[in-house]
Amino acid sequence: MRIVVKVGTSTLAHATGRLNIRRVEELCRILSDLKNFGHEVILVSSGAIGMGVGKLALKERPRDIPTKQAAAAVGQCELMYTYDRVFQEYNHTVAQLLLTGSDFRHEDRYHNFQNTLERLLELGVLPIINENDTIATEEIKVGDNDTLSAMVATSVGAKRLILLSDIDGLYTADPHKDQDATLISEVPSLTPDIMALGGDEGSALGTGGMRTKLHAAQICTEAGCEMVILNGALPSLLYDLFDGKAVGTRFLAKSSEKEGENA
Ligand code: GLU
Helix, strand or coil: CEEEEEECHHHHECCCCCECHHHHHHHHHHHHHHHHHCCEEEEEECCHHHHHHHHCCCCCCCCCHHHHHHHHHHHHHHHHHHHHHHHHHCCCCEEEEEECHHHHHCHHHHHHHHHHHHHHHHCCCEEEEEECCCCCCCCCCCCCHHHHHHHHHHHCCCCEEEEEECCCCCECCCCCCCCCCCECCEECCCCHHHHCCCCCCCCCCCCCCHHHHHHHHHHHHHCCCEEEEEECCCCCHHHHHHCCCCCCEEECCCCHHHHHHHC
16 A cells, blocks of 8 residues: 655654654654555654754744745755664665645646655655745745645645644544543545634644644545544554554545545
8 A cells, every 4th residue: 555654743753852752753663664564654754843933942843934944954964964874774775855835836836746755766766845945935836735635645646644733633523621621533625614623733843733733634535545643652553453443533645435446
């Protein structure tokens, strides 16, 4: 199965912006194992800005664009250095692809991206994608990696997008504020009631939130790709998911009922 896994800053880094080594090592080990099993894995990783904040010892996530871009330039190196080193332990080669929203709108660049990604997968490489934050300004950026990962998943015909987040999945209400909130394990369709559950807050270091995740679900499910939100604090949930257990929140692909016919 071709899968895209998106990992958020809050999963990769401690609140200080420094790398959560135990988490990253566990994640890379499990993704390596999924690849060994035969799945084609594409990783969309946030963390460039967050890790730049840690490395530059900034007090908080920068608000001005030049400092954000500088932090991303520093942090992206740290991120890829780490992935390269850890995946190497399991004999997997990684590649870095940095994209902006305009790359998806520009026909030639979009095809180049698709061709490169296909070839990397054929070569057995594990592509790691992030927004090119060092050049992305408001007009050209995607803006958040939930949306970027959904755009990547649909452009390469992935069957499943998994968002690793700092929450177990989609709840009936904000679980930080409402004790009665319960986890929704399956979303057959994105009704207005479901869409209304998207808040707008991300973490202190990251960008996303439930709203961008529901937007990503719209992009994916429309294109026939299912999306799953899992808690990134427990990377082993990935094994449970592939073992067919009900974990996190699963957003069913629109065409999934036709899957049998197309197989
Ligand atoms: N591209 C940003 C980064 O690497 C993250 C965007 C997001 O968290 O959605 O820091």
